[in-house]
């Protein structure tokens with residue numbers, strides 16, 4: 382399977398309304414549109430006639446109409462030329478789905494399982510979308526180690542002075558990589574500590590699993606008291622979907638859910654949603670900004686001086702190459 386053969390997230394469902402929209406997935410330019418009944422559809426963003434971008438056209442009924450000479454294409458890519466009705470004018474179309482407020486897309490030639498999000502019992506906090514100026518592997522590297530939480534993040538992570546006490550465990554399978562981290566929490570302001578129900582001697586847990594068809598990671602964050610008997614009043618689970626736009630840029634789409642033991646109909650998460658959403662957005666932006674400052678964007682890891690937290694870089698690369706890119710062997714070094 383190639384990259385387009387997985388159910389990739391391309392953006393929020395609301396990004397496509399009455400007008401066609403241009404997106405690029407794994408270097409392929411694609412025109413997204415909604416038929417008159419609201420069903421999402423996608424075709425190559427190049428008219429097979431004289432290659433105008435279909436995304437600059439308009440939707441007419443169940444079809445997208447090319448702005449240049451008025452040829453029309455339906456959700457299956459079947460085309461019609463008003464001036465040459467007998468001409469076979471088909472183009473490539475894609476499977477598209479709305480799910481959990483996101484638009485998902487894949488080629489028609491594959492039949493992969495749809496990702497199992499299963500946020501049952503969790504309260505939806507929000508969706509966040511970013512474009513990172515880095516290749517897929519390099520982007521994932523940032524989101525799969527916790528050493529940077531000591532410096533990059535304000536709201537969660539580990540105290541940089543006690544980073545050496547953080548325990549990290551890797552649990553790879555053939556198709557997933559789980560990383561479990563626990564250690565002394567970063568110091569928190571009084572208000573945050575009260576809202577979360579923690580004190581500065583608590584341990585922070587960051588437990589995530591990366592999947593590779595499509596490429597996404599599911600994170601759980603929570604805190605426990607030093608004796609392990611009490612848990613924070615709030616914990617959250619977030620999903621990050623990594624979709625390559627080109628070889629050098631990656632889209633990062635995140636959905637965040639919360640769980641709380643505070644009183645109230647939504648365990649007070651309905652009023653805490655705005656603040657929690659702001660915090661998650663700020664922290665994600667901090668990651669994206671850091672990725673903008675790398676001196677080298679090569680996805681190769683040989684030559685890097687890797688730490689004990691970085692074993693995951695090689696584990697991920699093996700599975701990205703084998704499962705997500707569908708390559709016989711990793712095209713990047715697995716040193717580490």
Ligand code: FES
Nearest residue numbers: 428430431447450
């Ligand atoms: S280029 Fe699209 S109809 Fe001619």
Ligand SMILES: [Fe+2]
Nearest residue numbers: 523524533668
């Ligand atoms: Fe981060």
